[in-house]
Amino acid sequence: MAYWLMKSEPYKYSFDDLLRDRQEPWDGIRNYQAAIFMREMKVGDLAFFYHSNEGKEVVGIMTICRSHYPDPTDATGKFCLVDVSPVEKLPHPVTLKAIKANPNLANMRMLRQARLSISPVLESEWQEILKMSQNPSS
């Protein structure tokens, strides 16, 4: 099983929106690298839900509940999407600031490629962020 991190600006679509909807197509991705990662995703994979711009923090966990299929909002037919479902809200959000301050997370893909909205997370990184979410960060 693989771990991922997926970004959304909360005023467009937030983790609370996903808790309400129960299942949602992650559409609108127009980046080839992100699309490649979505094609690698399997049902049952877990992903962090990250709020970009506002909040700048990991707020929840979701699961991939449908593997990749063509994005109906893409007229060119080049891009795909996956469906996601909420698993749980983190006890405390983990801020970007806290992630940057943690040496164990220094090599995270999301730090190396800030603009990539979907990125893989190593199991060690996943566990570290879960651990951090047990306590309020800064």
Add this chain to the structure above:
DNA sequence: GCCAACGTTGGC
């Protein structure tokens, strides 16, 4: 196939 122009993301 190169690269300049342009558009977007996302932290600050």
Add this chain to the structure above:
DNA sequence: GCCAACGTTGGC
């Protein structure tokens, strides 16, 4: 709101 980083487009 600004702008750095960087991905994409299109002319050549």
